[in-house]
């Protein structure tokens with residue numbers, strides 16, 4: 001019988017081999033690899049501390065100038081630009097005093113920035129369809145049919161042409177997020193034009209496109225293996241005002257605090273899920289696994305009652321208050337669900353029902369290391385098996401929960417969400433074969449104009465997620481593309497682990 005420790009060992013050795021190849025070529029010896037990783041870890045650690053200190057001082061917010069010091073003890077000025085409400089009404093114009101460029105202090109520092117998390121490498125994959133052809137204006141125009149808006153960036157300023165209203169405030173907070181990126185890295189986002197579709201499901205089918213005929217480039221929040229849409233962080237990172245989900249930066253802190261208060265071992269030893277079963281057949285199928293007088297598959301499942309929740313001020317739908325069970329089920333709805341990051345951040349073992357979609361970060365998750373895969377054709381048995389295993393192997397189960405919450409806290413922190421957008425837009429910009437133009441009649445959009453016209457929770461979330469000033473550090477370093485062979489191996493390894501588990505379940 002295959003043990004999970006074996007699976008984990010395979011997982012880790014696989015990772016090492018692959019990273020070794022990436023950095024040092026196949027001839028590297030084990031000893032040098034280990035030494036290299038030790039150094040790498042130390043370097044990452046040091047730079048993490050450095051980054052952390054600068055951020056901390058940056059957010060002790062007086063309004064304008066703050067002195068921070070880097071490791072050379074040279075005091076550097078950190079500039080903050082609060083929004084100017086002195087006009088304070090709809091005719092608010094964009095300010096002219098925000099810096100157009102900003103040289104981060106560490107650009108003077110010879111040591112390179114830490115390499116971005118592994119999942120950034122998928123940026124190369126997502127843009128691969130245009131690698132040979134580049135992106136023409138014609139291709140962009142073809143994506144217009146389903147787009148909610150066109151984003152144009154010219155000389156560091158953002159212009160939006162709206163085509164239709166999105167569901168709820170998805171478009172508003174997505175645009176807000178892009179404006180914050182421009183505040184964070186002024187002058188470092190290239191001129192570009194892109195089409196953005198705020199709906200759930202990807203639509204650019206890969207059939208019919210090839211090296212000479214490239215598809216229309218369309219940005220959206222998720223993708224799947226049949227389509228070529230380009231994935232971009234979803235609106236919820238800046239807040240989901242309709243259901244009172246806070247901006248990611250604050251929520252991430254709350255989740256971390258919550259985990260400290262509620263130890264894994266003291267949590268309910270069952271698999272928990274709460275959500276809207278109406279959106280997908282597979283969710284209704286999941287409900288059959290709920291506990292009753294006749295059966296107990298170790299699942300505790302609840303239907304979200306949004307009307308009741310709204311009357312109670314969404315207190316029970318707060319992600320940070322939902323880390324009460326040792327196991328948490330993630331199951332897709334109409335497509336990917338924004339809840340995935342909240343579930344993974346819990347310290348609980350995420351039981352991930354076989355997904356069909358991915359968003360920008362989920363391709364960095366490894367089965368059995370970050371989550372426990374659940375089959376979609378025999379959910380109840382699969383869940384019971386996972387929970388029984390975890391309750392019998394508490395340390396290993398906790399380690400999976402911890403690996404996932406560490407991944408979310410470290411590799412999906414807001415700094416990296418912005419860095420992902422930074423690199424994606426820069427790589428996209430490099431492919432453009434035409435000169436981006438400000439659309440006719442388009443208005444310049446900036447944080448001032450957006451925040452001034454917002455009210456209530458929308459405004460509150462905007463103020464909370466406002467980038468206060470230019471980043472004092474450069475973005476992380478973009479990792480190189482996967483070699484096709486490495487990508488193939490990665491995929492096969494993950495599939496093998498999942499298949500092994502299924503076999504094990506069947507015994």
Ligand SMILES: *[C@@H]1O[C@H](CO)[C@@H](O)[C@H](O)[C@H]1NC(C)=O
Nearest residue numbers: 061062063064065082083085
């Ligand atoms: C900073 O902003 C606060 C209100 O946000 C204001 O009361 C204070 O006078 C400002 N300080 C400076 C130095 O402008």
Ligand SMILES: *[C@@H]1O[C@H](CO)[C@@H](O)[C@H](O)[C@H]1NC(C)=O
Nearest residue numbers: 082083084085086087095097
């Ligand atoms: C705010 O805007 C007003 C009007 O444009 C301007 O006079 C004032 O100097 C601005 N304040 C700051 C702090 O930029």
Ligand SMILES: *[C@@H]1O[C@H](CO)[C@@H](O)[C@H](O)[C@H]1NC(C)=O
Nearest residue numbers: 085086087088089090091092
């Ligand atoms: C809004 O702006 C207009 C035009 O600048 C001005 O006439 C009006 O008094 C302003 N309203 C408020 C409440 O500041």
Ligand SMILES: *[C@@H]1O[C@H](CO)[C@@H](O)[C@H](O)[C@H]1NC(C)=O
Nearest residue numbers: 207208209210211212213214
């Ligand atoms: C690419 O697709 C187009 C249209 O289907 C076709 O005409 C062309 O021959 C294809 N090119 C290659 C290299 O397969």
Ligand SMILES: *[C@@H]1O[C@H](CO)[C@@H](O)[C@H](O)[C@H]1NC(C)=O
Nearest residue numbers: 287290291292300301302303
């Ligand atoms: C699942 O079972 C629990 C316990 O009996 C119950 O409270 C809950 O409402 C059930 N969930 C659904 C969706 O019926």
